[in-house]
Amino acid sequence: MPSNIKIPSTRAIISAAASVAATAMLIRSVANDIIPREFRQFLFTNVHRLFTAFTNEVILVIDEFDGLGQNQLFKAAEVYLGSILSPSTKRFRATLPQKEKKINISMETDEELTQKFNGFQIKWRMACKQIRPRYVSQPGGYDSTMLSKPRYYELIFHKKHKDKVIGEYLPYVLERSKAIELEKKTLKLFMLGNDRMMGHRGNPWQSVDLDHPATFDTLAMDTDAKKMVIDDLENFVRRKELYRKAGKAWKRGYLLFGPPGTGKSSLVAAMANYLKFDIYDLELTDVRTNSDLRRHLISTANQSILVVEDIDCSIELTEKRPKKASSASMFPQQYGQENWVTLSGLLNFIDGLWSSCGEERIIVFTTNHKDKLDPALLRPGRMDVHIHMSYCTLCGFKLLASNYLGITDHPLFLAVEQLLKVTKVTPAEVGEQLLKNGEPEIVLACLIEFLEEKKKNEEGGNEGKTSVIGLQAIKELVKTNKRQRDKAVDEYLPYALKRSKAAEFERKTLKLCISRSDGRRGRRVVHGNQPVFGTH
Ligand SMILES: Nc1ncnc2c1ncn2[C@@H]1O[C@H](COP(=O)(O)OP(=O)(O)OP(=O)(O)O)[C@@H](O)[C@H]1O
Numbered sequence: 316m317p318s319n320i321k322i323p324s325t326r327a328i329i330s331a332a333a334s335v336a337a338t339a340m341l342i343r344s345v346a347n348d349i350i351p352r353e354f355r356q357f358l359f360t361n362v363h364r365l366f367t368a369f370t371n372e373v374i375l376v377i378d379e380f381d382g383l384g385q386n387q388l389f390k391a392a393e394v395y396l397g398s399i400l401s402p403s404t405k406r407f408r409a410t411l412p413q414k415e416k417k418i419n420i421s422m423e424t425d426e427e428l429t430q431k432f433n434g435f436q437i438k439w440r441m442a443c444k445q446i447r448p449r450y451v452s453q454p455g456g457y458d459s460t461m462l463s464k465p466r467y468y469e470l471i472f473h474k475k476h477k478d479k480v481i482g483e484y485l486p487y488v489l490e491r492s493k494a495i496e497l498e499k500k501t502l503k504l505f506m507l508g509n510d511r512m513m514g515h516r517g518n519p520w521q522s523v524d525l526d527h528p529a530t531f532d533t534l535a536m537d538t539d540a541k542k543m544v545i546d547d548l549e550n551f552v553r554r555k556e557l558y559r560k561a562g563k564a565w566k567r568g569y570l571l572f573g574p575p576g577t578g579k580s581s582l583v584a585a586m587a588n589y590l591k592f593d594i595y596d597l598e599l600t601d602v603r604t605n606s607d608l609r610r611h612l613i614s615t616a617n618q619s620i621l622v623v624e625d626i627d628c629s630i631e632l633t634e635k636r637p638k639k640a641s642s643a644s645m646f647p648q649q650y651g652q653e654n655w656v657t658l659s660g661l662l663n664f665i666d667g668l669w670s671s672c673g674e675e676r677i678i679v680f681t682t683n684h685k686d687k688l689d690p691a692l693l694r695p696g697r698m699d700v701h702i703h704m705s706y707c708t709l710c711g712f713k714l715l716a717s718n719y720l721g722i723t724d725h726p727l728f729l730a731v732e733q734l735l736k737v738t739k740v741t742p743a744e745v746g747e748q749l750l751k752n753g754e755p756e757i758v759l760a761c762l763i764e765f766l767e768e769k770k771k772n773e774e775g776g777n778e779g780k781t782s783v784i785g786l787q788a789i790k791e792l793v794k795t796n797k798r799q800r801d802k803a804v805d806e807y808l809p810y811a812l813k814r815s816k817a818a819e820f821e822r823k824t825l826k827l828c829i830s831r832s833d834g835r836r837g838r839r840v841v842h843g844n845q846p847v848f849g850t851h
Pocket residue numbers: 533534535536573574575576577578579580581582682683704741742743744746
């Protein structure tokens with residue numbers, strides 16, 4: 316480098332930059348004072364136009380408000396962009412709307428986000444419109460209520476992609492935002508409030524957040540039946556046009572029947588969680604007259620599930636209520652017999668007016684006794700799908716074991732399987748057993764004991780405990796060192812199970828002895844003839 320060229324020092328560069336900035340600010344403030352605002356706006360717009368004339372970029376502006384109402388596209392963009400903010404985004408906006416649980420994240424003013432869509436690039440920029448406060452003759456001078464700044468998004472892309480952005484990209488944003496909103500939706504469980512509380516805008520329904528953990532993944536039921544229900548629900552929500560074309564109201568009825576504790580209510584919750592539909596739990600004994608019932612049903616919302624639990628107990632299944640009911644205070648004389656809620660009255664209304672004044676309605680009736688139901692309910696076309704919730708099967712047990720114990724296989728499953736074939740046990744009972752504390756071996760052993768007890772009670776016999784695999788034995792097994800235990804579980808248990816079955820048949824005591832050794836300490840510990848399997 317020639318020695319006569321002098322490199323300016325960092326200090327000199329900083330001081331030069333500072334003086335340029337100060338001069339620029341001075342010019343700007345002088346220009347602001349001298350040049351009228353309208354002229355400045357005119358200058359800015361024209362200079363901007365001059366620059367944009369040389370670029371191929373176009374800008375689509377999406378305002379926050381469309382007249383007085385909110386612009387749906389702005390809302391959709393806000394939701395969508397909140398889900399794809401890139402790590403380079405420096406400022407976010409976070410809000411937690413009232414009654415919601417999830418925090419909303421969105422883009423902050425002056426932030427930018429670039430995205431690729433179908434091979435072309437799109438840039439989003441969030442900006443605020445500057446609105447001058449209105450001058451009013453009051454202390455302070457300016458009306459602060461005018462200071463709110465409407466926001467808008469700028470969508471910047473190459474002009475050759477204009478049609479694609481409008482025809483493909485924006486519909487995609489709308490669709491995605493809908494899905495995201497649905498995902499975030501807090502489900503509600505509505506119940507009829509009592510009369511005194513009906514004042515709230517005349518709506519008889521009161522709601523609480525529905526936070527039921529049941530999903531199709533946690534529900535123990537026959538795999539084919541579960542798949543059928545899921546497919547049916549998906550078909551239903553997808554077929555709006557078909558229903559319209561066929562002249563049918565867009566509703567679907569499910570009748571869930573089975574013994575208590577087999578998962579009927581859990582299935583309703585799983586359906587609601589799957590579709591993100593609110594639940595209206597209609598307790599028919601709370602409804603006095605048909606006109607009340609109509610009023611209540613009409614005030615339910617679309618995309619909801621109307622549930623009537625234990626339909627055989629909550630309503631008279633015949634046209635007329637028995638004399639006993641007419642004297643009950645719930646049905647005073649002034650209502651007249653024709654006004655009482657009857658099953659056919661309910662069905663007629665559900666089939667008729669109510670379902671045609673709403674969309675995407677699901678109606679679920681549950682019962683423990685399908686045989687007691689009025690034929691009117693079972694008539695084809697009334698309840699579209701009948702689902703039998705049965706006692707626990709091996710498939711159901713495996714799902715529960717996987718959910719509760721985190722295991723998908725175990726030698727003790729064999730014993731459970733054998734007992735499930737000959738015992739009527741509900742998934743609720745199995746779940747209760749699996750909730751017990753302890754190693755899987757112990758929990759499964761408890762379950763086996765429970766099933767054996769149940770089987771014996773069903774058979775009517777009660778003499779002596781003849782456990783296939785004793786709880787005590789399994790506990791001892793778990794206490795042994797890990798290597799020994801694994802060996803016992805993998806090798807001896809299947810063998811012992813087979814043997815114990817034969818032994819039970821012969822009513823012969825079977826014993827298996829395990830000698831324990833602790834290799835690491837080099838000491839051999841021998842337990843004298845420890846009873847592991849057999850009758851006790
Ligand atoms: N099929 C199942 N899968 C998983 N868990 C179940 C199942 N059935 C019952 N349970 C468990 O048992 C509890 C009670 O079940 P649920 O209330 O759904 O039974 P139900 O059939 O509606 O009974 P009821 O006829 O008495 O109303 C649930 O909270 C759940 O934990």
